Amino acid sequence: MKSAVFYGKHDVRIEEAPQPKVGADDVLIRIAACGVCGTDVHIFEGDKGAADVTPPTILGHEFSGIVEAVGDNVKDIAVGDKVCVDPNDTCGECYYCRNGIAHFCEHMTGIGTTTDGGFAQYCSVHKKQVYKLLPEASLVACAMAEPVACCLHGFDMCDVQPGSVVMVIGGGMIGLIMVQLAKIAGAHKVILLEPVAVKREMGAKLGADLCIDPLSEDVKAVLAAHHVGRINAVIECAGLKSTIAQAIDLAGKQSTVMMFGLTKPDDEVPIKPFEIFQKEVVLKASYINPYTQTRAVDLIQSGKIDVTSMVAEVCSLEKLKEVLADPALRAKGKYIVDPWMA
Amino acid sequence: MKSAVFYGKHDVRIEEAPQPKVGADDVLIRIAACGVCGTDVHIFEGDKGAADVTPPTILGHEFSGIVEAVGDNVKDIAVGDKVCVDPNDTCGECYYCRNGIAHFCEHMTGIGTTTDGGFAQYCSVHKKQVYKLLPEASLVACAMAEPVACCLHGFDMCDVQPGSVVMVIGGGMIGLIMVQLAKIAGAHKVILLEPVAVKREMGAKLGADLCIDPLSEDVKAVLAAHHVGRINAVIECAGLKSTIAQAIDLAGKQSTVMMFGLTKPDDEVPIKPFEIFQKEVVLKASYINPYTQTRAVDLIQSGKIDVTSMVAEVCSLEKLKEVLADPALRAKGKYIVDPWMA
Amino acid sequence: MKSAVFYGKHDVRIEEAPQPKVGADDVLIRIAACGVCGTDVHIFEGDKGAADVTPPTILGHEFSGIVEAVGDNVKDIAVGDKVCVDPNDTCGECYYCRNGIAHFCEHMTGIGTTTDGGFAQYCSVHKKQVYKLLPEASLVACAMAEPVACCLHGFDMCDVQPGSVVMVIGGGMIGLIMVQLAKIAGAHKVILLEPVAVKREMGAKLGADLCIDPLSEDVKAVLAAHHVGRINAVIECAGLKSTIAQAIDLAGKQSTVMMFGLTKPDDEVPIKPFEIFQKEVVLKASYINPYTQTRAVDLIQSGKIDVTSMVAEVCSLEKLKEVLADPALRAKGKYIVDPWMA
Amino acid sequence: MKSAVFYGKHDVRIEEAPQPKVGADDVLIRIAACGVCGTDVHIFEGDKGAADVTPPTILGHEFSGIVEAVGDNVKDIAVGDKVCVDPNDTCGECYYCRNGIAHFCEHMTGIGTTTDGGFAQYCSVHKKQVYKLLPEASLVACAMAEPVACCLHGFDMCDVQPGSVVMVIGGGMIGLIMVQLAKIAGAHKVILLEPVAVKREMGAKLGADLCIDPLSEDVKAVLAAHHVGRINAVIECAGLKSTIAQAIDLAGKQSTVMMFGLTKPDDEVPIKPFEIFQKEVVLKASYINPYTQTRAVDLIQSGKIDVTSMVAEVCSLEKLKEVLADPALRAKGKYIVDPWMA
Numbered sequence A, B, C, D: 001m002k003s004a005v006f007y008g009k010h011d012v013r014i015e016e017a018p019q020p021k022v023g024a025d026d027v028l029i030r031i032a033a034c035g036v037c038g039t040d041v042h043i044f045e046g047d048k049g050a051a052d053v054t055p056p057t058i059l060g061h062e063f064s065g066i067v068e069a070v071g072d073n074v075k076d077i078a079v080g081d082k083v084c085v086d087p088n089d090t091c092g093e094c095y096y097c098r099n100g101i102a103h104f105c106e107h108m109t110g111i112g113t114t115t116d117g118g119f120a121q122y123c124s125v126h127k128k129q130v131y132k133l134l135p136e137a138s139l140v141a142c143a144m145a146e147p148v149a150c151c152l153h154g155f156d157m158c159d160v161q162p163g164s165v166v167m168v169i170g171g172g173m174i175g176l177i178m179v180q181l182a183k184i185a186g187a188h189k190v191i192l193l194e195p196v197a198v199k200r201e202m203g204a205k206l207g208a209d210l211c212i213d214p215l216s217e218d219v220k221a222v223l224a225a226h227h228v229g230r231i232n233a234v235i236e237c238a239g240l241k242s243t244i245a246q247a248i249d250l251a252g253k254q255s256t257v258m259m260f261g262l263t264k265p266d267d268e269v270p271i272k273p274f275e276i277f278q279k280e281v282v283l284k285a286s287y288i289n290p291y292t293q294t295r296a297v298d299l300i301q302s303g304k305i306d307v308t309s310m311v312a313e314v315c316s317l318e319k320l321k322e323v324l325a326d327p328a329l330r331a332k333g334k335y336i337v338d339p340w341m342a
């Protein structure tokens, strides 16, 4: 099969690889779509703090496809089924697994990081990580189940209720999912801060009531002009030091600031504890996607979350190398690899 | 001013009454719309368990209007403003007020129950119970802020998240508000059980994905046919013994059963603790509207909750007597009194 | 090895059985202590609703011992270690496992129910279910980790805070653990209702501030005499219809009623929804021990929870048959089997 | 009456003042004990960020006494009763009061800050702020109800459960209350970091399992030596930039860091969002004492929280000036003013 193998920093090669083995508990998936994620870029760049990958490895952890074969113990999934995956698996026996926070498992494995992933024509996945889709499901959309599941985990921590006021900072793929989650969670007002006009337009289309360019507009003045009072949750999705500080500054009394965007491992943001105190702001972050994959699949399949409008291009494995290497390309939107595309 | 005064069981009289006095902290409201609520009917019927009313009293606690005059201490509300009210006020000093559950205040007062209410041309209300509306607000819709606020309190306890599956039993005014709250809270599926076809149609229009007639259809079979799996919350809004039992029966594992509908004070429902145990169902009820009035007003004014489609008629004070006396009339939908209507 | 094998209703036989096999992931435990639990009695009695057991099976799921041998993959546990077990294991792939409520796993297995358990001299247990103890740990006490873990799960749902008022109904093994949990959670007052004088004395010794005989005393009068105001949580541990009704009756405003005791599967308790409404009582039940085993072990080992004062007798496998058959015996307190006792 | 009147920065004068008027809703309290709090010092120092005080004002907000007279509307409190107070009162009508977070009231008033307080022989207090004590209550201890109530509010946010591991940084009055709250909430281990030996000893006496000198010991090494694993909550009570950073560093996965200590308004602490992300640490602060005063009084009166062991001296109004001016004096422990002491 054709595959994109990571050999080390800046070294991804398109190679023929043997089709993966299918154990008794495994599902062999003919990959239809695999998203290119920031994590892939961090690995490609050899960044400190990125997931630990021992080359050679096939990257790619946001994927969907059609079942090609199943092992003997697989009962609920059949050849021909559309499926997507949760790439993360836990050991079930470490302290964290035993104490209900399994996403901190000491022996976590990840498809596309610790084992071969979705930037290939096939991938073999343990049945417990496979999610069956509806026959009419869009495989490109459902490849996004993992990022949506991550967003759900973070969003759940924000305690948004019908009538809440929610601000999202950053209108990339993640920010635009958060805008939609806030909208479908009944937020009275959803405000998006994003410097790029076309992303603000997309944000407005996807449900933001108010889109502000934080670089050229006076955010507080615009908020005041639109009678935005207490903001109940600020969800930071840009991953910048400045936007985290801004999130705390704009957050209302007894609100949540969700630092969903990832800064560099050593980045430091100066916070004023006195400001946190005066507002009882709760500062949180969200780590991967525990227990949210089913809901993510449901929300995508029912069309409640649009994950394809932000897709810049469905591209070939060959183009993947360019996408990993070129930030300008990635700025255009989300890239999805179809490993069968010529 | 013209008013409808309650003198005792089945005795409501339309009378001229003096315009209410306006204290230094009061707002005199020229009533535009006042909803007829089940509580009013219970009082009219002299039911045990209904709010304590010492006649003669003007009933009516769901109302809105235009400010006619304000007392000296009223700063933020001006003559001509559109407003609605929260009828309930608390003492601030009893055990419950001091411990953060003020809606159980030992000295609770209620406009339209312990003091004169909205079935009259004017009502004088302490400024702390008055909510200012937008100039363009619909006064009929905003008269419904109190029932929406009650629903929000109950709904908040149901822990509905984006992707949850929610069932509402009973498609009256309250059930249809709950259907909408579930929808705008991101429920993956909203299921309505309601025997009357026209109410099911309204439910579907307002967001229910699946409407079932529980009297003529096999509910479990219909759910199975529509692949409805675990139901995360069942919100009972019919107030019947049978529907409460049904709610527990249909509830999924670790779900919430919200008994929002009110049974008669002595009604008993037999529950099986073993069933509660096997599913870890959490059985709750919701008492009035603590701290939810602002969000209710916001959701109504922004059009996120439709409260006027269920209105059967905006009627006169004279007709109020008929409405209170005649269940067949009330079955047609919500009645709203306009005390200025001839 | 010597073992007590369940062959069907009222048929438990003491037999020689082969020592269990030790797979690569298994730990062979030389059993030191195994508690006799209500579940064992229900199975012995052939009760409907009891755990499904396919005879012949060695019962016993509350146990501890010393490691006799370990499989090749076992790294953190060594021969000679003191250990106890969590008998329940989940599949990791069903809907419930995927959605964070794994204790409702569709393929749950249980040591001592679906597989051979602790009423034998040895038991082989998958390493993920084995908890390592301190060298100085009491093996009799630590055999009680599973019931304490169950209690913790139920107790966690009661939202007890420093300053809460907690009532426990029933002073058996479970009720006395709950009394202690309430005490160590900072309850301002812990009240125990229990008809048997010696159990009330034990309750008082273990931390109850007020012990009432519900059969001969007027509970409400005693509460009033002791100035007990709002009760924040009532934890029912008798498993009777009457005590569940009593729990709801005595519960305060916005309190939790935890139905921890198990009634018979078909037992029905009539509840008044109007009473639930007027108090916003939250009615809950608790299902087994998800994610609480580590804390249970810690609390027992550190002496914060006393589980041995309620032990009637540490007995032999032979005596187990009598204990299972004779309620009068069991009324004396908890029985612990030492399978090496002659 | 004799009183200590604040006239401005560093200017507190002991003066004769008229006995305060007693309105119809007021309770005149003959002050027995009034604590000197950090807030009083900040006001005395004219610090930015301290409570707004318009001189001349009698400071002192942590007090208790005996009822000397009551207004006509006061029913539940009688002359001769022992009482303490909650100094804070809210307007009941601003956005925050209406939305259940009244401690952010826009028109908050405070006895001892916006109105005359407890550093005087008498104080007149609205009945809703007065808490009746038991006849046998210690008035010195109950003067500490307000700081204990503040601590309870912060502690409640930490989600400590029986079996949790809790670290407290700073062993002053506040830290030692937090140590006790952690202990009575069932913490498996309570760890105190405090540089002063005598305070560590007091911490150990009040329940800390492990007391570490953070200046001379290697904290992580000591924790490792004592097999302290995941810390569930770190409660910072020193109010220093360095200890806040340390709190985040030592916090376990999915733990809470409560920044209870107050830094200077402009103090900045550099945090690493990536570290917050990798651990899902939740960073919080706690603002005053909403709804916790009743529980504080209960816990003090029942002896569950010891607030007198940390008292350095019960002193006269004259000595108050020294205490406010001299940090060395305050380092000895808590000062309580008895305005009747010569």
Ligand SMILES: NC(=O)c1ccc[n+]([C@@H]2O[C@H](COP(=O)([O-])OP(=O)(O)OC[C@H]3O[C@@H](n4cnc5c(N)ncnc54)[C@H](OP(=O)(O)O)[C@@H]3O)[C@@H](O)[C@H]2O)c1
Binding pocket: A038, A147, A150, A151, A154, A169, A170, A171, A172, A173, A174, A175, A193, A194, A195, A196, A199, A214, A237, A238, A239, A240, A242, A243, A260, A261, A262, A263, A286, A287, A288, A289, A331
């Ligand atoms: N916590 C988790 O589990 C998790 C999971 C997935 C992703 N993430 C993180 O989420 C973040 C967002 O991911 P993404 O894929 O959406 O990345 P992205 O496409 O780079 O989106 C970031 C967006 O922020 C915008 N931005 C830049 N400066 C800004 C400013 N000053 N104010 C507001 N917006 C600004 C960017 O605009 P430009 O076009 O001008 O750059 C871009 O649109 C990343 O940091 C990623 O690592 C976290």
Ligand SMILES: NC(=O)c1ccc[n+]([C@@H]2O[C@H](COP(=O)([O-])OP(=O)(O)OC[C@H]3O[C@@H](n4cnc5c(N)ncnc54)[C@H](OP(=O)(O)O)[C@@H]3O)[C@@H](O)[C@H]2O)c1
Binding pocket: B038, B147, B150, B154, B169, B170, B171, B172, B173, B174, B175, B193, B194, B195, B196, B199, B214, B237, B238, B239, B240, B242, B243, B260, B261, B262, B263, B286, B287, B288, B289, B331
């Ligand atoms: N907790 C609170 O704070 C609060 C506040 C307000 C209201 N409530 C309560 O909420 C409940 C609903 O109020 P509402 O104004 O909407 O009353 P409603 O108009 O009487 O609505 C009840 C609905 O339930 C339907 N129903 C009857 N039998 C049913 C069955 N077997 N299955 C499903 N639905 C059935 C009724 O249909 P038909 O047309 O056939 O009768 C009706 O449409 C009342 O009990 C009210 O007291 C509670």
Ligand SMILES: NC(=O)c1ccc[n+]([C@@H]2O[C@H](COP(=O)([O-])OP(=O)(O)OC[C@H]3O[C@@H](n4cnc5c(N)ncnc54)[C@H](OP(=O)(O)O)[C@@H]3O)[C@@H](O)[C@H]2O)c1
Binding pocket: C038, C147, C150, C154, C169, C170, C171, C172, C173, C174, C175, C193, C194, C195, C196, C199, C214, C237, C238, C239, C240, C242, C243, C260, C261, C262, C263, C286, C287, C288, C289, C331
């Ligand atoms: N939810 C779970 O996960 C879970 C786990 C374990 C156990 N359980 C259940 O917890 C319950 C308690 O277990 P256990 O081992 O402690 O049982 P137990 O020893 O039978 O204790 C029940 C106690 O309740 C007392 N009692 C009887 N009538 C009473 C009354 N009217 N008022 C107050 N107390 C009364 C009994 O006294 P006498 O001595 O007079 O009988 C006995 O002391 C059982 O129902 C068990 O099935 C549940």
Ligand SMILES: NC(=O)c1ccc[n+]([C@@H]2O[C@H](COP(=O)([O-])OP(=O)(O)OC[C@H]3O[C@@H](n4cnc5c(N)ncnc54)[C@H](OP(=O)(O)O)[C@@H]3O)[C@@H](O)[C@H]2O)c1
Binding pocket: D038, D147, D150, D151, D154, D169, D170, D171, D172, D173, D174, D175, D193, D194, D195, D196, D199, D214, D237, D238, D239, D240, D242, D243, D260, D261, D262, D263, D286, D287, D288, D289, D331
């Ligand atoms: N959030 C609220 O509502 C609220 C309410 C009340 C108080 N507070 C705040 O709580 C904090 C504590 O109050 P307090 O009255 O207990 O003050 P305190 O008596 O000054 O206590 C602070 C303690 O921290 C110790 N400390 C100094 N450096 C330390 C270090 N590196 N590591 C560990 N401990 C260190 C101090 O020791 P030394 O003796 O060496 O100085 C002192 O014992 C203050 O910041 C106060 O403003 C907050």
Ligand SMILES: [Zn+2]
Binding pocket: A090, A091, A092, A093, A094, A095, A096, A097, A098, A102, A104, A105, A106, A107, A108
């Ligand atoms: Zn693990």
Ligand SMILES: [Zn+2]
Binding pocket: B090, B091, B092, B093, B094, B095, B096, B097, B098, B102, B104, B105, B106, B107, B108
């Ligand atoms: Zn009250």
Ligand SMILES: [Zn+2]
Binding pocket: C090, C091, C092, C093, C094, C095, C096, C097, C102, C104, C105, C106, C107, C108
């Ligand atoms: Zn499972």
Ligand SMILES: [Zn+2]
Binding pocket: D090, D091, D092, D093, D094, D095, D096, D097, D098, D102, D104, D105, D106, D107, D108
């Ligand atoms: Zn206010």
